[in-house]
Amino acid sequence: MPATKVSDVVRIEVAPAGDRSYEVVLGEGVLGELDVVAAGRTRVAVIHPRALRATAMTVVAALRAQAGAEAHAVEVPDGEEAKQLRVAGECWDTLGRLGFTRDDLVVGLGGGATTDLAGFVAAGWLRGVDVVQVPTTVLGMVDAAVGGKTGIDIDAGKNLVGAFHQPLRVLCDLTTLTTLPAVEVQAGLAEVVKAGFIADPRILELLEADPTGAAHLPELVERSIRVKAAVVSGDPREAGGREILNYGHTLAHAIEKIENFTWRHGAAVSVGMVFAAELSRRVAGLDDTTAARHRELLREIGLPVEYRGDRWPSLLDAMRVDKKARGRRLRFVVLEALGRARSFDDPEPEHLIAAYRAVAAGGAPVVEG
Numbered sequence: 100m101p102a103t104k105v106s107d108v109v110r111i112e113v114a115p116a117g118d119r120s121y122e123v124v125l126g127e128g129v130l131g132e133l134d135v136v137a138a139g140r141t142r143v144a145v146i147h148p149r150a151l152r153a154t155a156m157t158v159v160a161a162l163r164a165q166a167g168a169e170a171h172a173v174e175v176p177d178g179e180e181a182k183q184l185r186v187a188g189e190c191w192d193t194l195g196r197l198g199f200t201r202d203d204l205v206v207g208l209g210g211g212a213t214t215d216l217a218g219f220v221a222a223g224w225l226r227g228v229d230v231v232q233v234p235t236t237v238l239g240m241v242d243a244a245v246g247g248k249t250g251i252d253i254d255a256g257k258n259l260v261g262a263f264h265q266p267l268r269v270l271c272d273l274t275t276l277t278t279l280p281a282v283e284v285q286a287g288l289a290e291v292v293k294a295g296f297i298a299d300p301r302i303l304e305l306l307e308a309d310p311t312g313a314a315h316l317p318e319l320v321e322r323s324i325r326v327k328a329a330v331v332s333g334d335p336r337e338a339g340g341r342e343i344l345n346y347g348h349t350l351a352h353a354i355e356k357i358e359n360f361t362w363r364h365g366a367a368v369s370v371g372m373v374f375a376a377e378l379s380r381r382v383a384g385l386d387d388t389t390a391a392r393h394r395e396l397l398r399e400i401g402l403p404v405e406y407r408g409d410r411w412p413s414l415l416d417a418m419r420v421d422k423k424a425r426g427r428r429l430r431f432v433v434l435e436a437l438g439r440a441r442s443f444d445d446p447e448p449e450h451l452i453a454a455y456r457a458v459a460a461g462g463a464p465v466v467e468g
């Protein structure tokens with residue numbers, strides 16, 4: 100990982116094998132580039148959450164004035180509420196009313212939930228129209244908006260319906276983060292920590308020096324994007340290597356499902372990584388110090404590192420519909436060492452239970468059967 104410091108604007112190339120490459124642009128004010136990307140489009144739909152209504156209005160006005168497009172704001176619910184089939188359906192109805200054609204453009208302006216939804220809407224409309232992602236949360240910038248995974252939640256589980264649909268460009272404007280509540284910054288830092296453990300340990304040092312992330316935010320965001328860009332370039336459709344980005348996510352998605360998607364994704368990933376680290380210690384030879392470093396750092400950041408002990412049986416059920424599972428086999432991402440992640444199939448039940456004990460609040464996990 101290069102020791103570059105973010106100067107003004109950083110451009111990171113994502114080159115997915117078998118697909119066109121695109122840039123992730125990071126810096127202050129880069130949202131202005133949207134007018135250039137949208138030039139020549141007849142219609143642009145800016146999908147945004149309520150919280151970003153004012154920003155969306157400004158963006159739409161600029162697209163009309165600078166890009167000469169028929170631009171429209173399409174408001175969706177805040178956060179995870181937007182990742183529903185009903186909301187996607189409403190967006191498609193809107194595109195229908197606007198007469199959206201194959202060379203029109205969707206823009207996803209918001210956090211990861213919005214960019215996941217907007218990407219899915221773009222992937223489905225006329226079997227695929229262009230999408231530009233404009234993430235406005237730390238999590239969206241470092242992870243969700245990059246790499247073309249799009250989707251929605253259903254009752255059966257998190258992100259179970261979706262498509263791979265790479266964006267045309269990703270514009271990460273750091274000035275949009277000024278309105279982001281601290282708790283959302285913390286949630287985003289969970290994915291930053293993930294990038295640190297799986298690929299770039301310098302990230303961990305920067306966060307240990309300042310667990311708020313504030314002192315090094317541009318560098319943390321840049322480093323995390325570089326990790327994601329490298330991984331998805333090598334394996335855009337998760338045929339293998341991309342699975343490492345799911346570190347901590349098998350348990351995290353199960354928690355999110357059980358909590359009816361009311362937990363922040365980053366908070367669930369935090370618990371999931373403490374669990375995955377303990378599993379890694381038991382089945383993949385991860386050293387004790389690196390395993391313990393997960394809990395210490397995540398706690399310092401202010402993220403949760405525990406979940407209900409009595410929920411183990413339902414968590415286990417939920418993990419069986421994880422996308423990495425094959426047949427009756429569960430699959431987890433584990434660390435062999437700092438910066439060395441891989442998949443691991445079918446851990447012995449006693450290892451899973453022991454790993455869950457590391458995060459189970461209120462004592463030992465309840466085990467059925």
Ligand SMILES: NC(=O)c1ccc[n+]([C@@H]2O[C@H](COP(=O)([O-])OP(=O)(O)OC[C@H]3O[C@@H](n4cnc5c(N)ncnc54)[C@H](O)[C@@H]3O)[C@@H](O)[C@H]2O)c1
Binds near residue numbers: 149276
């Ligand atoms: N596709 C992927 O590769 C990928 C990767 C990681 C996470 N995700 C998904 O991302 C989602 C989580 O994203 P998130 O953490 O960004 O949360 P989010 O999208 O739910 O946003 C959190 C809250 O902040 C608000 N918000 C967004 N930007 C704001 C701003 N600048 N100022 C004030 N409020 C703002 C939102 O409206 C929402 O209420 C989850 O659904 C997760 O599954 C996807």
Ligand SMILES: O=C(O)C(=O)C[C@@H](O)[C@H](O)[C@H](O)COP(=O)(O)O
Binds near residue numbers: 242258337422
């Ligand atoms: O991009 C990926 O690949 C990831 O796994 C990134 C994760 O942080 C993200 O939460 C993703 O949406 C999870 O994907 P899923 O396929 O497990 O739903």
Ligand SMILES: [Zn+2]
Binds near residue numbers: 242290348364368
């Ligand atoms: Zn995630």
